[in-house]
Every structure is written in C-alpha cells, then in structure tokens.
Amino acid sequence: MIQILPNFLTFAGPATTRQQVDPFLWQEFEPKEDLSRQASTKVLHAWARTRGDMSVNPTSHLAVLACLTDSWFLGSFPAMNPEAAGPNAENIGFMITLSHNIWFHDPKVKVDEYLFIEKGSSWAAEGRCLLEQRIWNQSGRLVASCMQEGILRLKTPKLEKNMSGDSIESKL
Numbered sequence: 001m002i003q004i005l006p007n008f009l010t011f012a013g014p015a016t017t018r019q020q021v022d023p024f025l026w027q028e029f030e031p032k033e034d035l036s037r038q039a040s041t042k043v044l045h046a047w048a049r050t051r052g053d054m055s056v057n058p059t060s061h062l063a064v065l066a067c068l069t070d071s072w073f074l075g076s077f078p079a080m081n082p083e084a085a086g087p088n089a090e091n092i093g094f095m096i097t098l099s100h101n102i103w104f105h106d107p108k109v110k111v112d113e114y115l116f117i118e119k120g121s122s123w124a125a126e127g128r129c130l131l132e133q134r135i136w137n138q139s140g141r142l143v144a145s146c147m148q149e150g151i152l153r154l155k156t157p158k159l160e161k162n163m164s165g166d167s168i169e170s171k172l
Contacts, residue, residue, distance in 0.1 A: 024048050024071055027114075042080040044119040054112040062104060064111045065144060069102050069133060074150040076119050077129055084154065093153040098128070106143040114138060127153055 028046040048068060054060055074095050078085035085092055109115075116136045123130045133146040 022071065023051055024068060025051055026072075042082075042120070044076050044079055044117075046117045046119075047114045048117055049114045050112045052112065054110075058107055058109075061109055061111050062107065065104070065109055065135075066102055068111060068115070069135070069144060069146045070097075070100055070148075073100075073119065073131060073133060073146070073148050074129075074152075076131070077121065077124075077150070077152060080119075080121050081124065091154050093155040095150055095152050098149045098151060100148045101146065103145045104143070105145065106137065106141055109137060109143040115143065124152070127151060 026046050026048050028044070048071075050064060054064065074097055077095065078089040078092065116138075117133060118135075119131060119133045121129055121131050129150055129152050131146075131148045131150070133144075133148070134142060135144040135146075137143050
C-alpha cells in the first residue's frame, strides 16, 4: 500500500517543503557538467521510488510512473541553469508545461523499487525550454523516456525613479 502523508500534495504556504508533499522518495546527486550539450551543460541524476509498496497491478505502476515523469521535471530547470534562475530560483517569475510526452519501454516496471533518473535540457531560449528525461530500473533496463516543453518567465526588475527623475533598478 502507498503511504499517504497527512498533507499529501497540499501547499501550506512558502514554508512547505518538497518532502512534506511529494508522493515519491528522492535521492538526488549534485549536477554534473556535460560538455556535449549546447543549451545547458548540467545533467541531473536521482534515484526515486514511491513512498510505499504498490499493488501487483502493472497498469497501476505505469500510471504512477507517468506521475513520476512529471514530478519536479520542469522544476529541475533552476538546477540546470542556476545563473539564469538565481539563488533559490529567485529570478523565476513562473513556469508552466506546454507539452509532456512519455514513451513507456517496459510494461512490467515497478515504481515501488528505486528507479534511476537522468534529466537534461538540450535547448532553452526565448522564454521556453525543452527538457529530456530517461528512467532506468535497477537492472539497467530503460523503462521510460520523456520530453517536456515549458514556458519559463524570469522576473523583470522593477524600476523606480531616483530624486533626479531617472529610472533605476529596484533592489526589491
């Protein structure tokens, strides 16, 4: 059975942590540089699984795998491009998914066992980004591949007038 958390998927304000609301357990690694990529040189790796054991129904595992592929996928952009995102992603105004495609390669995948996830971005420009994700089981078998396109807007600096009437960038 999947363990349901008291505040499962409930946003309780800015102090809400990912661990309080995420239905998956994550073990993430520091981003690695991949100089073969042009738009982003960061590649993210993690191990993830459900918080509890699931039924033996393979359809349930595929449905939950679909949720896993979208879990924090677009939200990984700040780690891939920390210069644009700023400290604690403070430069990001909003992010939203335009499209999310999944290719299932193994219908017998078990998401209550740890899966290895690799995320990267091959292109980001003009307020949009394209993210790729591949997921392997513990045996090294590729179980799913994903592509997600999102809109990403950085905050624009607020302008204030100084005493002489000139516009200056606000520190807020």
